Amino acid sequence: MCAADFVLYEEEFKHLEEALRRLRQEANAKAVFLIDKNGQQIASAGETEQFDTTSLASLTAGNVAATDGLAKLIGEREFSVLFHEGQQDHIHISIVAKRAILVVIFDDRSSLGLVRLRVKRASVELEKIFEVMMQKGERGAQGSIHASPFSEITDDDIDALFGE
């Protein structure tokens, strides 16, 4: 595997959640999700229990990847914002720090304008947290932060996982 792993530590996770909670409140949204571009959910806030969050993350990432492909086809670098309008609920999707996807689900208690405004502000904050995460991840890879929990796993651990 050549790509570096994506490592999320407790401290940054709390900061991300806090930023998402604030965004949800200020944008008057139902739920807010932060998703890795590969389709893994990173953090969320709001009424998330009513959604199948794993499926939501995977489909959103697929959607963004397809849209990215479209952008490149017509010579654009990216389409940084996607908006899906439903009868009751709407989804606002944007790219944060080049590698994450911010999803805001809202209904008529809010508006597209308000969501866009708040997303812009929140994105700046999220980008800063991501910067710290990346720096920590790099230091972690060089071994200056605690060692990976997987460096110690044995073949038996792996076999046990498969019930052998």
Add this chain to the structure above:
Amino acid sequence: MTFINYASKEINCKIVFYGPGLCGKTTNLQYIYNKTAPESKGKMISLATEADRTLFFDFLPLDLGSIRGFTTRFHLYTVPGQVFYDASRKLILKGVDGVVFVADSQEERMEANIESIRNLEQNLKEHGFDLATIPYALQFNKRDLPSVVPVEEMYRTLNYKREPTFEAVATTGVGVFDTLKSVAKQILIELKKR
């Protein structure tokens, strides 16, 4: 690219099932879905055409239990196999941790198998991966059909780097979990090395 979440104590890996059109990638996932306990799996999503051909991808999240206190989660994806869906296929490989190549054992599909492995190699390269080093398992599917190529011959033609190889009949589940376990193990062993 494995996602290690220290906050929720989770580790997430992505496995992609690759192969030519109609080789049985979706059938592999459907079998895994049907045979996995409800508490260990999420919803299976299939983005397919009206004729049930994969249009974009199938997706199945699997929870394998915990290792050193970390919940180990595998996200299984298939690609659309038909040649003209190459742009979509490329997208699915983004951030992949391991690949299963599902080969169709029928004689008339050997050319398609070879072309698809070449395509996999090329598309991995575009994402900065190398088929020679990525966790990888090869499955010879449809062993129950009459016109199959002998296993030794398939091995000679399709084996890329002496990867683990499995005979399978995905419709009845023969070899399906063995293939999955093999690639999942390789991914975890890779993690251990880092």
